[in-house]
Amino acid sequence: MKHLILSAAALAMTAGMALAQDTVRLGTEGAYPPYNFLNDAGEVDGFERAVGDELCKRAELTCEWVTNEWDSIIPNLVSGNYDAIIAGMSITDERREAIDFTQNYTQPDPSAYLATSADVDLEGGVIAAQTNTIQAGFINEMSMTLVEFATPEETVAAVKNGEADAVLADKAFLAPIANDDPDLVLLEKEELIGEGIGLGLRKSDTELKEKLNAAITSMKEDGSLNALITKWLPEGETF
CATH class of the missing domain: 3.40.190.10 (Periplasmic binding protein-like II)
Structure with missing residues (x-):
């Protein structure tokens, strides 16, 4: 995680x-x-x-x-x-x-992407992650554009307010959020890290x-x- x-x-x-x-x-x-x-x-x-x-x-x-x-x-x-x-x-x-x-x-828990649209451009977009996480390190290694936040709640808020195109975090954390918010979607693409x-x-x-x-x-x-x-x-x- x-x-x-x-x-x-x-x-x-x-x-x-x-x-x-x-x-x-x-x-x-x-x-x-x-x-x-x-x-x-x-x-x-x-x-x-x-x-x-x-x-x-x-x-x-x-x-x-x-x-x-x-x-x-x-x-x-x-x-x-x-x-x-x-x-x-x-x-x-x-x-x-x-x-x-x-x-x-x-x-190892799959890391997943949460966005406002299923067709978001991950490679060309801005991806949010919590500071000092394996997800933040992964985004850097993949040469994606990373924006970091101190708390997991702030990463989700960044997607909702347009600061980021998607957030990468543990699927177990993001899945309930996607289920509860009709404006957010959990993408099919997953990463196995750690x-x-x-x-x-x-x-x-x-x-x-x-x-x-x-x-x-x-x-x-x-x-x-x-x-x-x-x-x-x-x-x-x-x-």
């Missing part, structure tokens, strides 16, 4: 281990449904809330949820503001330069990585992870 291009300052690593603390803090964006969002009570909800809570239970960890804007989500992990990222973050080689990842808890979504960790937190990997494996083996994918990401590929 998401993505990130980092500043050099984010490469500094903190020395402390997450499991040396009483509570493991899970950092998420809280603004990317159905992966993560804030419900009416202001609490983190969605697919990743369900996955994260179950992982903590199986790993016998006491966890709390922290929200952070997407653009600084990796630097704030590295600086110690929380201990793991669970925010629809796709595993990429570029991110591995700054942080470590657990194994994936989703398969290696699936994993939890991002500081490279020093090897013990936490081992515990979370074991919990993810357990959820894959007993089918509980597939059940959550089917519930929250009905078009997503199961394991």
